[in-house]
Amino acid sequence: MREPTPTEAIDLVGRFEAGQEIPERMRADVRMLGSLLGRVLRESGSPGLYEDVEALRVATIQAYTDETAEAFARAEAIADSFTVQRADEVARAFTCYFHLANLAEEHQRVRILRERDGRPEREDAADSVAAAFVRLAAEVGDDTALRRLQALRFHPVFTAHPTEARRRAISASIRRLAALLDEHERSAHGGADERRAERRMIEEIDTLWRTAPLRPEKPSPTDEVRAIMAVFDETLFTTVPHVYRRVDDALQGPAAGGRAPVVRPFVRVGSWVGGDRDGNPFVTASVTRKAAAIASEHVLLGLERAASRIGRGLTLDAATTPPSDALRGLWQRLKDADEDAASEVAKRSPDEPHRRVVLLLARKIAATRTRNADLAYRAPDELLADLRTVQDSLVEAGAPRQAYGHLQQLIWQVETYGFHLAELEVRQHSAVHAKVLAEIESGAPLSEQAHEVLEVFRVVAHIQKRYGPRAAGRYIVSFTQSADDLAAVHRLARHAVGEDAVAPVLDVIPLFETFADLQAAPRILAEIVEHPEFAARLAATGRRLEVMLGYSDSSKDVGPVAANLALYEAQQRIAAWAEGEGIELTLFHGRGGALGRGGGPANSAVLAQPPHSVDGRFKLTEQGEVIFARYGDPAIAMRHIDQVAAAVLMASAPSNEARNSAAAERFADVAATMDVASRARFFALVKAPGFAPWFATVTPMEEIGLLALGSRPARRGLSVESLEDLRAIPWVFAWTQARINLAGWFGLGTALESVGDEARLRSAYDEWPLFRTLIDNVAMSLAKADARIARRYLELGDRDDLAALVVEEMELTRSWVVRVTGATELLANKPVLQRAVKLRSPYVDALSLLQLRALRALRDAPAEASAPDPEQQRLLLLSVSGVAAGLQNTG
CATH class of the missing domain: 3.20.20 (TIM Barrel)
Incomplete structure (x- = not known):
């Protein structure tokens, strides 16, 4: 197959992108960011880098769209033709592209959410808490629905394994780019603000390109704690009370904010970061103590700033908003404990009793953070009692809007996060x-x-x-x-x-x-x-x-x-x-x-x-x-x-429970057949003699352990002779990197084949939520896999029998999933997800081909070699990071 001319290459890329039905504004963002990256590669990359990147990009798109052996072989030949140094640069370029494409996709999601919120009839209301409450109330009555809403708990627990494949420096650069992309969208087309935003984006993309993509060493558990704190500081601390507010607004309508909320805080956040020592010798008692101290420092600083901000805004005169007796008593206690500060606050706010009290409460929160025993709160309940005294006083004085406005959000934050955060x-x-x-x-x-x-x-x-x-x-x-x-x-x-x-x-x-x-x-x-x-x-x-x-x-x-x-x-x-x-x-x-x-x-x-x-x-x-x-x-x-x-x-609504219960009973025979058949097929693979070392050969499992992803070791023992000693994360991550994704689907094809009744399986897909979720998740897993590339990885081993078993099961599972969903291809019933996967796949292919050449070189090294080739090893690790960015997961 001949190489396409520059004009044909442009046309090929354009047709491929057009065929993915990308929303026009997202397409414009991807095109702009890609163009800026191209400019950076020309300016900052070595001579010819941009051309080599484009050659591989065009070749992998052609191989993806043509699906011919010749097109795939040509893409492989290009990847193999680079020097190791050039392959290193190309891998970094594709990884940068993925970071930018992911950013554009996230920006599109945020754009859609903002547009929905700006409409009189919100399109996303059907799966919101407010809508769920209305549906639940129709089934169980208003009183029961309200009790369930007020007892609701959603409890995410953040863990450090696996941490992101990308460095925090890369994440920080992407966040800055997100702000610039937002600024670019708000600026007038062709105006000075737009040009300034583009100039700053080029600068940031150049920084992204020049930043080493791999961590020089594994993060410590304390590093992992601080990384998680960024999510709390930048998002969760302020976002969670906004979620409560949104639900209360929807349920109370115009009265919301003017009377006590019906919503109670339903989010609790947990953390294993700094506490999970199972198999991680680096998480010690000292680390756990530090983790708690760091989290408390962050939340108390957040509460202090929020209280100060609210206090400064409570400029309500005593004549219009007289304090309650309880508030006067609170002021006196605060004054007795902190006379100098109280005197200063009183001078600045002589007739603003609520303002004075809240500003001194902020001082007490600060004292709690700095461990000033004379002023510090002993427990968050004490702070809540003081805030409610202020709130009740405002209500008594006829100022419910101030009572249930920003002050209520601070109360929600204390109720949700206490003095510990997570x-x-x-x-x-x-x-x-x-x-x-x-x-x-x-x-x-x-x-x-x-x-x-x-x-x-x-x-x-x-x-x-x-x-x-x-x-x-x-x-x-x-x-x-x-x-x-x-x-x-x-x-x-x-x-x-x-x-x-x-x-x-x-x-x-x-x-x-x-x-x-x-x-x-x-x-x-x-x-x-x-x-x-x-x-x-x-x-x-x-x-x-x-x-x-x-x-x-x-x-x-x-x-x-x-x-x-x-x-x-x-x-x-x-x-x-x-x-x-x-x-x-x-x-x-x-x-x-x-x-x-x-x-x-x-x-x-x-x-x-x-x-x-x-x-x-x-x-x-x-x-x-x-x-x-x-x-x-x-x-x-x-x-x-x-x-x-x-x-x-909604999970506990009578209709949903009845549906799940009836479906599980109706399809119990299907479940039993699938269970036996899938386990037998899975055991035929993983219990085959020599499977574990074969798995380590045909995937980059061993090399993944060299990536500085997190503080936790990748396996329990020193060898890979037994799967029992291998942690689940590298098990999944390695199959993902090999574009096989076996951990997500293996055995399903045989299970469905054993049932055999296509009509009954389609009924199960329509009527049984557990089965539908399983099939949809497998469809996504298979869509991210690639049989041609998978075969190349499997060829690295010397077990044709195991390789044949994997390929056969992949093809069987793909065939049955398409038939059960009644579609013509994977994810046809989820067009947005299908588009995202298809858009990324050829670019992931490019990185996979670079990874394969590095893996072959490492596997083919002489047995007497004292250590792996460091350049090939670096290329492999770069490609692992890039594939993770492209597929948007590690393990």
């Missing part, structure tokens, strides 16, 4: 607890690990005393396999603090991860609630219990299909047990960003849960790049929280 959770492996208890009971001198485990409990006690009981106290036990694994936590806590000291208040949470553990969960729970300390905690909390389910390891254990079905059944059985015991159950979903780890749209997953397994409470882990995708922009964060919370409210 509820820090500790996680540790059950085997570690057993080992330490054995040491203690043997009477021998304790090991360093044992001292560290015991110190964690003392740190939790300190955090609770310093920042309040909500600041820490949830203790998750990984690989819970018996009631003894949970009772061990209380025994260790008692050893840690001694018999005479007060032990920390602990909510011990079992984490059921493997297939066998999921099946054993109800039995284990029935045993542990009889344990004295567990029973006492249940009584103290009104019989509330939290249970965590692991999506990652269960999927790696039995395959994605059987794992999904096992998780549904486990939830069903646990929920039935809890209901029978009068326990208020919260299921904690350990979902990852990738589909092989329970990823996918959270709101559809919530609505597919078994009856009584949600009941207005939904808790899940938010991991890695998902955190910044869902919570990095205020408008997108508001939309995400509103959507998921709406699904949580």
Whole structure:
């Protein structure tokens, strides 16, 4: 196949982009940003770089659209023809392009959300909390619906693994570009402001290009804590109260803001960052203490600034807005405690009693942050009481707008975040607890690990005393396999603090991860609630219990299909047990960003849960790049929280529970057939002799461990002889990088083939939410895979039998998914998602081809080589980062 002429190349690229039906304004953004990147490559890249990038871009687009062996071979030949140094530059150029394309897509999402909000009839109202309340009220009545709304809980828990493949410096550059793109859109076409914005964008893109894309070393756990704080500071602290306000506005109409809100804070934020020590030796008790201190510093600074801002604005004269007796009493107490500041404030606000009080409250918040014992609040409840005194005084004085305006938002922030910001959770492996208890009971001198485990409990006690009981106290036990694994936590806590000291208040949470553990969960729970300390905690909390389910390891254990079905059944059985015991159950979903780890749209997953397994409470882990995708922009964060919370409210509607229950019963035989068939197919692959080292050969699994993604080690052992020692994240990440995505779909084709009845499977897709969610997620996973490139990776190994098994199952699954959805191609029923995948695919292909050449060079290196070729290794790692940006996930 001949190389296209420059004119033909331009026409080819134009036809490809036009065929993706991109919204015109997004197309203009992509074109402008791509053009600016091209200018930077010409100015700052080495001679000929721009031309080489364009040659590979055109070739991969042609290979993607033609689907001929000749076109693919030509793209491969171009990628292989570069020197290693040039390949390095080309990989960086494509990665920069993905960052810009992702930015344009995010900007389009924000644009749509803003336009919806600006219309009299909001288009997104159908899946908002306000709309869910109306639908729920129609089923259960207004009073019951209001009680459920006021008991609603959405509890995302941020984790550090995997952190984003991109560096924080890259993320910061992209955020600056986002602001410039916004400025560019608001400026007059052809005007000075537009030209200035473009000039500054070129400068920022040049900075992005010149910034080293790979971290020089792994971040420390404390670095990870500070990275998460950026999300709170820039988005969540102000966005969450705006979500409450939006719901209250919708429910109360014109009266909103002039009377007490009907909405109660329904978001609780948790964090494992600095608390999750399962398999991470770098997370110590000292790190956990620092994590709590850093989070408290951030939230108290935010509360202080908000109170100061509100105080400065409360210029209400005593003649028009007289203070209540309670407010006068509060002022006197504040004045007695801080005479100099009170005198200064009184001079500036002589007849503005509400202003004076709130400004002194800001001083008390500052004293809490700086640990000034004479002025500091002891607990957030004290601050809330003072703020409500101000609020009540304003209401009594006839100023409800001021009472329920900005002041209400500050109250919501304190109720949501306290003085701790995020509820820090500790996680540790059950085997570690057993080992330490054995040491203690043997009477021998304790090991360093044992001292560290015991110190964690003392740190939790300190955090609770310093920042309040909500600041820490949830203790998750990984690989819970018996009631003894949970009772061990209380025994260790008692050893840690001694018999005479007060032990920390602990909510011990079992984490059921493997297939066998999921099946054993109800039995284990029935045993542990009889344990004295567990029973006492249940009584103290009104019989509330939290249970965590692991999506990652269960999927790696039995395959994605059987794992999904096992998780549904486990939830069903646990929920039935809890209901029978009068326990208020919260299921904690350990979902990852990738589909092989329970990823996918959270709101559809919530609505597919078994009856009584949600009941207005939904808790899940938010991991890695998902955190910044869902919570990095205020408008997108508001939309995400509103959507998921709406699904949580509707999940327990009688109609939704009846639908899920009836469908699960109606298609029980389908589930049983799929379970057996998918597991057998999955085991045929992963239990084949030599599978683990073969997997490490045909994917960049080993090399991923060299990426400075996060502080946590990629595997538990030193070798890859056993999948049990491999963590779920690199398992998923490696298959994703190889463009196979096996962890998200393998076994489904065989499962559907075993059922065989296409009409019945289509009925299941239409009527059974769990099945529909499974099929849609697999469709997305397969759409991001590429069979031609996958074959090239599989050829790196010497096991044709395993390679054939993977390819055969991929083709079978793709065929059945298309048939079950009644479409002609993958994602045909999700055009926006399909467009995004198709638009990126040829550019991801370019990076995959560069990764393949580096991987081949590393695999073909002489056995006697003392170390891998550093240039080839760098190229590989650059391509890994770029592919992650293009596919928009790591693991």
